[in-house]
Amino acid sequence: MNNEPPADVNDPRWLLSAMIDGEADAAEFSRGCAAWGGADAHTRQGWHAYHLIGDVLRSDDLASPPGHDRAFMQRLNARLDSEPAVLAPEPLPVTPKRRPAWAVPAAMAAGVMALATVLVVSTGPSGGDFAKLPLAAAPVAPSTVAARDVTVVDQTEAVPAGGRVVRDAQLDRYLRAHRDYATALPGSLPGGSGRSIATVSLER
Amino acid sequence: MRASATHFARLGLLVLWAALGALQLAHAGPAEPTGKPLSAQEARKWLARIHSAAHERNYQGTLVFSADGALSSARVAHFSEGTQSYERVEVLDGRMQQIYRHNDRVFTLWPHSRVAVVEERDPRQASLRPVIEPRAEEFYEVREQGTEHVAGREAQILLLSPRDANRFAQRLWVDSRSGLMLRADVLGPRQQVLESSAFSQVEIDVKPRPQTVLQPMKHLDGYRQVRPAPQPIKLDSEGWTLGALVPGFQLSSCTRRPLDPADGGAMQATVLQAVFSDGMTHVSLFVEPIDRARHTRPLLTQVGATSTLMQAQGEGWWVTVIGDVPAQTLRQFHQALERRR
Numbered sequence: 001m002n003n004e005p006p007a008d009v010n011d012p013r014w015l016l017s018a019m020i021d022g023e024a025d026a027a028e029f030s031r032g033c034a035a036w037g038g039a040d041a042h043t044r045q046g047w048h049a050y051h052l053i054g055d056v057l058r059s060d061d062l063a064s065p066p067g068h069d070r071a072f073m074q075r076l077n078a079r080l081d082s083e084p085a086v087l088a089p090e091p092l093p094v095t096p097k098r099r100p101a102w103a104v105p106a107a108m109a110a111g112v113m114a115l116a117t118v119l120v121v122s123t124g125p126s127g128g129d130f131a132k133l134p135l136a137a138a139p140v141a142p143s144t145v146a147a148r149d150v151t152v153v154d155q156t157e158a159v160p161a162g163g164r165v166v167r168d169a170q171l172d173r174y175l176r177a178h179r180d181y182a183t184a185l186p187g188s189l190p191g192g193s194g195r196s197i198a199t200v201s202l203e204r
Numbered sequence: 205m206r207a208s209a210t211h212f213a214r215l216g217l218l219v220l221w222a223a224l225g226a227l228q229l230a231h232a233g234p235a236e237p238t239g240k241p242l243s244a245q246e247a248r249k250w251l252a253r254i255h256s257a258a259h260e261r262n263y264q265g266t267l268v269f270s271a272d273g274a275l276s277s278a279r280v281a282h283f284s285e286g287t288q289s290y291e292r293v294e295v296l297d298g299r300m301q302q303i304y305r306h307n308d309r310v311f312t313l314w315p316h317s318r319v320a321v322v323e324e325r326d327p328r329q330a331s332l333r334p335v336i337e338p339r340a341e342e343f344y345e346v347r348e349q350g351t352e353h354v355a356g357r358e359a360q361i362l363l364l365s366p367r368d369a370n371r372f373a374q375r376l377w378v379d380s381r382s383g384l385m386l387r388a389d390v391l392g393p394r395q396q397v398l399e400s401s402a403f404s405q406v407e408i409d410v411k412p413r414p415q416t417v418l419q420p421m422k423h424l425d426g427y428r429q430v431r432p433a434p435q436p437i438k439l440d441s442e443g444w445t446l447g448a449l450v451p452g453f454q455l456s457s458c459t460r461r462p463l464d465p466a467d468g469g470a471m472q473a474t475v476l477q478a479v480f481s482d483g484m485t486h487v488s489l490f491v492e493p494i495d496r497a498r499h500t501r502p503l504l505t506q507v508g509a510t511s512t513l514m515q516a517q518g519e520g521w522w523v524t525v526i527g528d529v530p531a532q533t534l535r536q537f538h539q540a541l542e543r544r545r
Contacts, residue, residue, distance in 0.1 A: 173464040174512070
């Protein structure tokens with residue numbers, strides 16, 4: 001379609017295009033990366049647009065807003081920063097007594113540039129059984145996730161819950177009526193119907 | 205155009221990285237929990253033991269509840285003599301209340317407003333018989349996770365993981381000697397503790413003192429007595445049908461009741477309450493005619509493990525769904541409800 005020659009080989013968009021085509025040499029490649037990694041919104045937009053075209057040709061679902069990739073990288077970097085530094089693999093304690101059950105698969109990044117290899121590592125079913133873990137080429141260790149990740153409530157439209165919830169005082173009446181039924185379940189402590197009712201009856 | 209589809213066999217490493225990253229995020233769920241899953245029979249045995257200990261043992265202690273950083277506590281006593289069962293719960297924080305129960309008679313005293321709510325509970329509500337619903341193990345996987353001390357006693361830890369996303373996991377600490385539950389945590393999808401209740405102090409196998417429950421039930425001087433009479437009804441005859449229910453939940457009771465019997469005034473309006481249980485947790489569905497003064501805006505909120513969904517149904521009805529389940533489950537209940545006429 002549009003076969004006009006590139007106006008300028010230093011135009012970052014030309015570099016990106018060459019990179020996508022696999023035509024860029026090493027120097028061009030690193031210049032392209034530098035342009036992309038910088039704060040130049042135009043370059044990112046171009047990069048995004050080129051991919052978007054291909055993506056949309058394949059499926060509408062792949063369309064994503066510009067800035068998405070960068071935002072993703074920033075989020076991922078922030079999460080990596082919050083991971084504890086790991087120096088060497090170490091067997092877990094043999095008794096799995098208080099290993100936090102919320103330890104989640106740890107992502108380890110090896111080789112940092114703008115490009116990294118991410119390993120998905122499960123901490124495995126039994127605390128002492130390090131050998132059973134999926135083998136990974138990088139040092140691994142059980143990871144504790146930063147508390148702010150763990151407490152994220154996966155609700156989009158929920159009113160933020162907490163000590164000072166903005167809620168209807170009448171809500172507590174429903175809650176009380178609901179909890180009248182709690183005692184018949186095996187998982188309820190005997191005083192369960194009194195559970196935290198008082199603490200949620202907060203003023204607006 | 206340079207970026208045609210043929211180029212994407214050689215996508216930038218960035219995209220590969222993004223894909224790997226997305227994979228990692230998608231798998232950021234909880235790790236496989238420790239402990240071997242118990243057989244259905246073993247699981248049922250544990251749950252039956254917990255249930256019968258709570259109903260047949262004599263114990264007293266202080267329970268502490270914590271959710272979203274808020275704490276509250278209650279003094280609890282339970283006595284069982286032959287077929288008679290007695291219970292006293294004194295809520296110590298906020299709007300204080302005292303609950304006295306003798307078998308199915310339940311008195312709830314509100315010392316500040318001097319109101320006593322006297323109820324003859326539906327036996328299904330506060331059952332004395334240990335009824336373990338067999339479907340509890342069908343929808344939860346139970347694991348033993350070692351022992352730990354709670355309130356000075358050795359407790360066996362049990363993890364109940366849901367087999368689908370319609371309910372929360374629970375971790376229970378069960379007294380090794382008596383089977384009494386000493387602590388219970390409700391866990392969110394990432395195994396985070398949403399809510400926790402625990403005995404901070406407990407004595408088990410105490411001498412039963414039923415008089416400490418019966419005496420206050422006889423002396424209601426100065427209290428205005430309210431006797432709500434919830435009527436058992438059928439959703440069907442009220443003009444409602446329930447479509448596809450959330451798997452595992454069954455209707456366990458349906459009544460028409462005053463929403464807040466302790467309130468003499470505006471709250472005398474009655475609601476229809478249908479209660480569904482999966483054997484480990486329950487969900488209440490309230491239906492009432494819409495009252496524009498009170499029912500102003502739809503609401504979805506979560507406090508601790510308890511979510512609440514409120515919204516209008518059609519022109520004339522207001523529906524409230526409450527339960528210790530993910531919000532998505534409440535939505536399914538709401539969607540299942542249909543007006544027939």
